[in-house]
Amino acid sequence: MSKFESTNGVSRRSALQISAAGGMMATGLGGVQWAMAQDKPKLGATWPEGSQGDTVYLGAAVPLTGTYAVQGADELKGMELAIEHINTNHELMKALAPKVNSGVNGKKVKLLSADSAAKPNQALQVSQTFIAQNKIIAMIGSTSSSVAVAMNKFAQREKVLYMAGISGSNDTTGKDCVRYGFRQGFYGEMAANAIGPILVKQFGKNRKAAFMTPDYTYGHTTTESVNNYLTKEGGWKMVTNQVSPLGTQDFSQYLTNIANSGAEFLINVNWGRDAVLSSQQAKQFGLIPKMTLVLPYQIPFIAKEAGVDITHGIYAATDFWWTLEDKYPLAKLFVESFHKKYGYRPEWGAENGYVSFAHWARMVTEAGSFYPPDVIKQWEKGETIPSLLGDVHYRPEDHQCVRPVIIVRGKEKKDMKNDEDFWEVIEMVDGAKVIQKPDAFGCKLGDYT
């Protein structure tokens, strides 16, 4: 991008310093600007270059191919809508980030995006390119925790802010947390603590469950959290845990083991297309409805893709479901403007993308600065801020947003009010009640500079 070439950058910086030096004699503001130049030397890969033009760039690496392609595309749409709303002062964005004013801190915001295929190395490569070519000042996106964990470390090294998209691993803001990383969404441990009591209450104690687990950090930590809860609080027993690689298509051998395990419940931790295919095949094998299907970490579009004959009656924990618009005016604004632009009602990925960006915009504008430590410290004030589902806050100790977990139950076809009315919200669980202590998963945030 020509606007970031060094000649422009240098002249812009010189101009800033000259005006600051001149103004310092006359106004207090000038003094502040001068101090900024002094106190905030070059930091990491994109400060201050990334904040010097008329436009600031943000980079999104989301899966547009592979097992999580459908969810990634939804997430990206949420982000695109957020950027549009930031630049046009949409009333929803003004409610979430009041100081947004045709952009942030006097600059337009532009989103760059590329396919990560839910692979950590591809996500890093894409983000590295955005940093080198466009000097992006923040990164966003993941629908795989292995990507989120890798991006966390990359963000810390490059000193560029990173907001995880959908990332269900306990480790993302646990042992793999970083100073430069933030997570808006809920995760395995919260899901377990939210859906666990409902399962025990609904189905009683001492039941037998088969787990299906994708073989990476999200799968293992979520299975562990859910199993721990059900074992300790309900006396449930894990009779088998079928671990499959990401991108499995034929689950027959796993389902054959489950069929022979004596399980009463099929707790499917698989996600994206893996979850769709494994659930469809579980039905083909006659396991559903013989066993009760549970999705502790709900999968956007699974009802649309796998069909309500599979999802009806099942319990799932999620970040967002569009019918919450009846209760929350901001959710209604979001669902309406998303539906108008894209022709369908947003799923949880879109909500996550939108809110993550809105919270970033809020922090940057409240701090009045793009200097990463200033923005991080604004976030770490832990102030109560709005989301689409009421007030939330980020914990300074691990940068995890404390937000409600929504428990939904699949509707039957006859009860659907429209063709996207797949889930009934049966409970909104207070995030503070289901989140673990900040140090429970070993988070150590690291340095600001």
Add this chain to the structure above:
Amino acid sequence: MINTANFLSQLFNGLVLGALLALISSGLTIIYGTLGVLNLAHGALFMLGGYAGWLAFEYSHSFILAVAAGALFVMIVGVIMEQVIIKHFYARPDEDQLLVTFGLSIVFAELVRYFFGSLSKKVPPPEIFGGITNMGFMVYPTYRLALLGIIAVALLVLYWVLYRTRIGMIVRAGIEDSVAVDSLGINVYKVFTLVFGIGAMAAGFSGIVYSPVVAMSPDSGDSILVQTFVVVVIGGVGSFPGAILGGLIAGEIISLTSMVNPAYSMIMLFVAMTLVLVFRPRGLMGSIGRT
């Protein structure tokens, strides 16, 4: 979890899984054996078969028509592919063939994504094959049982074409010595086009008959391609019986390993391939001396 019922169940499941791998691999191996082209678009052709069949089913609601449409469409795609692109690559180095077919697989996947999105599409099994069947030692999806029969018939037909017809004789002679066949006045290039079409059709047919089991998405060809190559390497590159044997072995390895630890089933498949490569580089039934 190793008990008799589960062992028998997995043994049987491995057979069904293996039959499918055998069918897809047979197309790949025929094309390689005859034309010397390692077709990395084979997985994408499998996926195209699934989509063409799904589209036909959406309009006709007939499973038979869907299968016919899936197989024929991909055969036509194969013939066009061979005529427009592949034939210019016969004399080129192997890596050029790999790159161009890999490129085609991406093009096919992205075209499908452009037109139909990333949400997966499935064709329901025909009504008579719906539900589950109790086999005594296990209950099994009826369609998967039927699939075993469908694939067996398809493989027999393919065998009959290759080993009992004049076309098949020319194809097999072409595998051994295409120059000699050409000098006999047979237009070996027309045969090549036909072979490519038949190989592609095997992939397309597999895709549509598999789609009631595994809903198709634009990326469906990727993971099946890897397994298909493993099968071909185990069985012997270019060998039709090898593809069947390799498919069945691969299916059983995947299924039986999962009884002990499912996370290792793919790893064991690759271990088996490595062992074959070390001790019998031409594969279990590969012909000797092919260059």
